[in-house]
Amino acid sequence: MSGTSIQVQRNALFYLLTQVLGVTFLFLWLASLTQDWSPLNPLLAISHQPGHMAHEMKEAQGLLTGLIAAAGLSFAAWKLLRLRGQDAVAGKRIMLLGTALFLAVPLLMLMLQRSASSYGLPSMYLSIPEIKPLLGVGAVVAVGAGLLHLYFAGWALNQSRLRWGGLLAGLLCAFLLGLLETDQERLDLPQVFASLAIVWLLGSLAFYPLIVSPKRWSASHGKRATVAQAWEHLASIQVQRRRTLGVFGGLMVVILPFFAPTWATDSLVFQFTRMAGLGLVLIAVLGRCWCMLYLGGHKGSSLISQGPYSISRNPLYLFSLCAVTGMGALSGSLLLGPVLALFVYAVFNNVIDEEQVLLQKVFGQDYQDYCQRVPRLAPRLSLWNSPDELRVSLTGLARTLRDALPYFLIWPVFALAQCLQINGWVPVLLRLP
Secondary structure, eight states: OOTTSOOOOOOHHHIIIIIIIIIHHHHHHHHHHGGGOOOBOHHHHTOSOHHHHHHHHHHHHHHHHHHHHHHHHHHHHHHHHHOOSTTHHHHHHHHHHHHHHHHHHHHHHHHHHHHHTSTTSHHHHHHOGGGHHHHTOOHHHHHHHGGGHHHHHHHHHTOHHHHHHHHHHHHHHHHHHHHTOOSSSBOOHHHHHHHHHHHHHHHHHHTHHHHSOHHHHHHHHHTOOSHHHHHHHHHHHHHHHHHHHHHHHHHHHHHGGGEEESSOTTSHHHHHHHHHHHHHHHHHHHHHHHHHHHHTTOTTTSOOOSGGGGTOSOHHHHHHHHHHHHHHHTTTOTTHHHHHHHHHHHHHHHHHHHHHHHHHHHHTHHHHHHHHHSOSSSOOGGGOOOOSOOOOOHHHHHHHHHHHGGGGGHHHHHHHHHHHHHTTSSOOOEEEO
């Protein structure tokens, strides 16, 4: 397989949890968070003639909006002309969908703006203040945010430059147009984030059938005709997995200090949840070491179907999910652990699919029989079998133990967050049961 070909994860669960729900929720959370924090507009703050500066900003905003709209439509037309060959029909459909969304979303935003100024909504704002930024989105900001559709178009076309360039352009243009907003002296960050949330939600849903497509999965798997190609592709997927989980973990370290459980820290539920979380992490560490006793140095060279692999085809991933659930429970919340585990499972699920493609090519009918007999993840204890003797790789066991020890680092992170919250240095923005 060519090293320049772009491999994207097209797992439906991963896409729904991360793209449709995860990113949309992040933008909405930022919109709600910035309602009480709106910094001064730096362009107006440094000006000695605010009225004159506001007039110039309004003109600049109109000019920039026109340039973004013209550039977006011109790029779509240029891209449509370049799409030729076997995949031209599908590619043109993708670009036409992005262009339609780019034109339609600002009109939708304008309708929401008008509905936000109607007489029946002030009472709703009092009862549900979080809905105000969602209905007060800006049609002008949506023009810049509309470039985010290039992110999804690039994903569907397997073009990484278009994908990440569209993401950067959409975020940058949305904030620039928000900076040039002169209706008030302060930056309306809730409006910017709410516009990004709606644009992202509509784009992720519209492109869902084009990105998560069984036909594309079948075509992608068919291209990996040899074992070497399957190994190469799996290696790239594993790199993506580590990067995704690394970004996800870093994001959680930043966000989790603003979360807290609903019950008091001295309550029985809080203490029991934390102890259960610690127990799950311990089970996960011991379980991964147990799997390595059977896996040893045989991974990829022979089909392991004994010990934990006789009751589950992916016990290592199962214990990793157990660890993530326990790490979430260490916060004292019963809900956080399963939510984190669900997101991590969405990443693992795609990797498991890719590993199955490789193992099918390597072991053929033996692996098919193994898949029919042993469940994919959840263990079936009645299938247990194990040899009397094992050849253990101490190096692999030590590596597994070393890789599992960072699971315990989440304990001091939650302890530090709790200390900061008690002293009032970090506000609690969301309480979870």
